[in-house]
Amino acid sequence: MSNIKSSILLLLFGVIFLTGCNGNEVNLKDGDTYLTEEMDEVISDYIIQKYSSINSNIEKHFEVHRIYGTSESNGVLSVYMWSYYGGFNKSTGLESRAGHSLPAVIQLREKDNKYSVVKYIEPQDGNLYQSSLKKMFPEKYLRIIHEDSGSREDLQSKMDEKVKQWLEMCE
Secondary structure (H helix, E strand, C coil), rough: CCCHHHHHHHHHHHHHHHHHHHHHHHHHHHECCCCCHHHHHHHHHHHHHHHHHCCCCEEEEEEEEEEEEEEECCCCCEEEEEEEEECCCCHHCCCCEEEEEEEEEEEEEEEEEEEEEEEEEEEHHHHHHHHHHHHCCCHHHHHHHCCCCCCHHHHHHHHHHHHHHHHHHHC
């Protein structure tokens, strides 16, 4: 009889555990279709502001991103993305003077029809990189990050377009 109770308890805990794990991914929405233009701007503006103070000898800062997906919990929207930030000078044209390209999670909250950043997370460096990614991203997005980690042509094209427009305005 105690073996049956133990088995039932073990099964019950297993079901609860698996349900809890799956609950995090149930509300995932793939892609960027759920983000507005305003949300995109808030994301880019936040990252530019965060890094522009570090890179003071830069004339213009830009950020572009690829959205893997979003999830919402308690009024906070988590955006899973790859961010490419660059700082440029007129004299060097399309050659970035500072920047980074990395996976990130940014959390947004809406208040009075305006979005603000609640939290911004980047992976840790070195030996902690992989484990920090696992804490930041749902499993399905981790696979995508690893699959296309060497391929950022689309982000480079978006960045080049923004820089070219800026350079043309400066002429």
